[in-house]
Amino acid sequence: MAEEGDAVGEKSPKLLATPLQSRSSIAKFALPSADYSSSSSSSSTSSATSFWISPRSPSRWSPKKYIPAKVRSIVTKRQVAVVMCLVLALVIWIVPPPQTWGGRVVHITIPQPATSPYQVLRPSSPPNTHKNAPDPLRWLEKNSNNKYAVTTGSGILGSVNHHISSRPRAALISLVRNSELAGLMQSMRQLEYHWNRKYQYPWIFFNDEPFSDEFKQATQNLTSAKCYYEVVPPEHWSLPDWIDEGRFMNSLEYLGAIGVGKGWMISYRHMCRWNSGFFYKHPRLKDFDWYWRVEPDVHYFCDIDYDVFRFMRDNNMKYGFNMNILDDARSFPSLWSRTRSFINAHPELIHPEADLDWLLDPHNSGDYNNCQFFSNFEVGDLNYFRGEANEKYFDWLDRGGGFYYERFGDAPIHTLSVAMFVPKSEIWFFRDIGYQHDINRHCPPHSAGRCSCEPTFIDENFYKLVPLESPQKKPDDTCIRQFLGGHWLNKKHGWNMEGEKLFGGDGYHGYQLTGLEEP
Numbered sequence: 001m002a003e004e005g006d007a008v009g010e011k012s013p014k015l016l017a018t019p020l021q022s023r024s025s026i027a028k029f030a031l032p033s034a035d036y037s038s039s040s041s042s043s044s045t046s047s048a049t050s051f052w053i054s055p056r057s058p059s060r061w062s063p064k065k066y067i068p069a070k071v072r073s074i075v076t077k078r079q080v081a082v083v084m085c086l087v088l089a090l091v092i093w094i095v096p097p098p099q100t101w102g103g104r105v106v107h108i109t110i111p112q113p114a115t116s117p118y119q120v121l122r123p124s125s126p127p128n129t130h131k132n133a134p135d136p137l138r139w140l141e142k143n144s145n146n147k148y149a150v151t152t153g154s155g156i157l158g159s160v161n162h163h164i165s166s167r168p169r170a171a172l173i174s175l176v177r178n179s180e181l182a183g184l185m186q187s188m189r190q191l192e193y194h195w196n197r198k199y200q201y202p203w204i205f206f207n208d209e210p211f212s213d214e215f216k217q218a219t220q221n222l223t224s225a226k227c228y229y230e231v232v233p234p235e236h237w238s239l240p241d242w243i244d245e246g247r248f249m250n251s252l253e254y255l256g257a258i259g260v261g262k263g264w265m266i267s268y269r270h271m272c273r274w275n276s277g278f279f280y281k282h283p284r285l286k287d288f289d290w291y292w293r294v295e296p297d298v299h300y301f302c303d304i305d306y307d308v309f310r311f312m313r314d315n316n317m318k319y320g321f322n323m324n325i326l327d328d329a330r331s332f333p334s335l336w337s338r339t340r341s342f343i344n345a346h347p348e349l350i351h352p353e354a355d356l357d358w359l360l361d362p363h364n365s366g367d368y369n370n371c372q373f374f375s376n377f378e379v380g381d382l383n384y385f386r387g388e389a390n391e392k393y394f395d396w397l398d399r400g401g402g403f404y405y406e407r408f409g410d411a412p413i414h415t416l417s418v419a420m421f422v423p424k425s426e427i428w429f430f431r432d433i434g435y436q437h438d439i440n441r442h443c444p445p446h447s448a449g450r451c452s453c454e455p456t457f458i459d460e461n462f463y464k465l466v467p468l469e470s471p472q473k474k475p476d477d478t479c480i481r482q483f484l485g486g487h488w489l490n491k492k493h494g495w496n497m498e499g500e501k502l503f504g505g506d507g508y509h510g511y512q513l514t515g516l517e518e519p
Contacts, residue, residue, distance in 0.1 A: 059226040062373025068502055069221045079221040121431050121458075123355075123424040134315040140306060143314075148307040149198035151224075170290035170309035172196065173279070175206045175232075175271065178215050183296030188222045190300040201292075202226040204284055208237045208270070237270045239404065248404045255407055259467060260330050263407050273403040275375070275410035277394035280385040289313075301434030301443055301453035308379060312428070318384045319418045322430040322442050323374035324480040326463045331407040334400070336368035339416055342396045346445055349389040353423035358482040359416065361475050370472060371479035373418075374461075375411040376437045377428070389421040429484075439464050445516045458488075458515025459508055466468070479510055488513060 003191045120137045148167065172191070176184050190205070202225050205211060212227040220227050239245065255263025262268040290309045295462070313318060343350060361369040384390065394413070402408040418427055434443040434453045440461040443453035459478040466472065476497070488511070495510035 014385065023154070030399055070389045095185065120492065121484060123427075123484050124488075136311070136315045136317075139311060139315055143310070144306040146198055146305050148310055150200040151198060166314045167307065167459055168290050168309040170356070171202045171204045171288050172287070172294050173204045173206065173285075173291045174294045174296070175275065175279070176296050177207060178209075178212045180296040181215050181218055184294075185218060185299045186220060187271050187296055187300070188219060191294060192223050194300050194302060195304040195308070196223065196225060198324075200225045201309065202228065204228045204230060206230050206232055206279070208232045208267075230282060230284045232274060232278075232282070236274055236281075240398070242399065243401055243404050246357050249408075251405050255330070258330060259409060259469060260328060261465075261467075263331070265275075269403055269407065272407070272409050273398070276403070276408070276413045277391075277398060280382045285382060289382055290380070291382055293375065295376045295437060297438075299434075299436040299441075300377065301436070301449040302432065302447060304433060305450075308430075312379060312381065316427075317428045318381045318422045318426045319373070319414070320379035320428040320430050321373035321375075322377050322435055323440060323461055324371060324429075324434055324483050325374055325440065325461045326466050326474065326479060327370050327372045327409065327412055328466050328470055329370045330470055332402065332411055332412060334402060334406060335397070335408060335412060335416075338397055338400050338402065339368070339393075339420075342393055343395075343420070346389075346392060349392065349421065351389075351423060352420050353425075355424050356419050358485065359419055361473070363476065364473055368412075368416075369475040369479075369482075370412070371412040371475070371482065372409075372415045374437070374440060375409075375414050377430075377435050378414065379428075384418075387421070390417050393417055393420070424483075429480075455516055458513075459511075462508065463506075481511070 104433075120140070150167075174184060174187075199484075203219065203223060205219065205228065206214075207229075208231070210231055216227070216229055239248065252264050252266065279285070280291075290312060292308065311317070359369055360366050360372055394417075397403075397413065399409060432444050432447070434447070434451045436442070436453075441453070441456060442460065443456045445452060445455040446454070458480055462478045462480075463474060466474075475482065477489055490512045491510045492512055497507040497510065500509060501507045
């Protein structure tokens with residue numbers, strides 16, 4: 001709108017603002033009179049008329065004065081009036097309103113210091129001394145602006161770029177039911193619009209029963225990429241033979257009674273187990289190396305102008321997330337003790353650069369602090385999950401029955417897995433991708449031009465998943481700050497947690513950095 005206003009402003013507003021003082025323009029204010037050239041029969045009327053009328057007798061407007069004789073012979077007065085009305089209407093439409101004539105707005109652009117548009121937040125760790133160590137920020141600077149997009153534009157007019165041969169073997173995957181079609185369509189529309197319409201990675205849908213024709217047709221209409229529809233094998237979606245059904249039913253009743261989220265749902269237990277240790281074993285994924293998990297009823301807020309899978313591959317990343325928050329500890333009371341026993345049994349599998357410290361609470365006997373990468377959004381390396389360490393860890397937990405006697409979730413299991421078997425330098429925080437799942441929302445700062453969401457503080461979703469009735473002890477620092485470490489843990493001078501709580505705060509507003517600072 002500002003550009004249109006500037007263009008109109010070139011039409012010399014001062015001239016437009018100056019009314020023409022012609023005899024005809026003055027005469028239009030004259031009182032009605034039969035004939036200005038004749039004497040008035042009434043002295044009062046005559047004096048009034050002489051007040052309004054110029055000393056010179058105005059002549060009536062006539063086309064004879066302005067229109068050549070040849071034209072007058074073929075053009076009537078009515079036609080001339082219509083043309084003049086059209087011209088007047090055009091002038092009214094083009095000329096800015098009078099209140100804008102007083103002056104034009106001049107937009108002056110003041111050069112700003114160059115800043116990186118990428119929200120790169122890395123964990124505090126010793127510098128990587130490897131000669132050929134990847135540099136994710138430099139990669140983003142060189143390979144953004146949709147450099148590796150398969151198509152540019154949309155529809156049949158979109159041009160095709162030739163990056164197919166070198167691109168990662170990757171897919172967008174979703175575990176979804178036929179009844180969740182509407183929610184999945186929302187998720188697909190947004191992710192396709194903001195990213196995949198340019199990159200054309202295939203969609204793979206999983207269900208514990210065959211997909212309906214309606215589901216297939218509706219999802220295929222939302223993308224020009226390939227779509228696959230797969231059924232989860234029954235052995236991956238059923239009660240294992242080593243589970244005591246009576247104990248399992250008691251667990252459903254108990255967790256439902258104390259208010260653990262979806263603790264009473266049998267299908268939810270199957271889903272957590274499948275997402276933890278079976279999705280990467282499905283035959284459809286054997287030809288793929290990377291996945292991006294997509295849930296129904298989620299929102300993607302930001303335009304993404306780089307190939308996410310290529311970024312992960314080229315920078316040797318194993319796992320990517322964009323929320324790191326607390327989970328309800330009542331769902332998995334034995335998870336840490338079983339994990340600790342696994343570490344003692346298989347110390348050779350722990351990565352030499354692994355960092356578990358950020359997941360342990362020194363003020364709670366060194367137990368697991370219940371922080372998790374929120375796995376509803378995750379981008380990962382399928383070959384990592386297929387590896388020996390992760391497979392043995394999952395089997396260890398599965399044999400213990402925690403998915404059914406408790407309510408082990410895939411999020412804390414994936415978190416503990418990558419913390420044990422992957423160095424922090426190979427875990428990526430997608431701060432630049434805006435995302436929302438239910439009450440948890442993440443939106444990057446300084447992204448008004450590409451994101452349709454209000455920026456969130458870095459601690460925004462810290463304990464939203466923990467009900468008030470849960471007795472668990474929260475850690476001294478938020479999950480994402482413990483993961484990042486370094487200056488993200490610095491507190492304001494004179495602040496203390498107990499003092500904030502005395503005045504009604506939650507004890508987590510004393511940090512020097514909020515995550516909304518200028519880059």
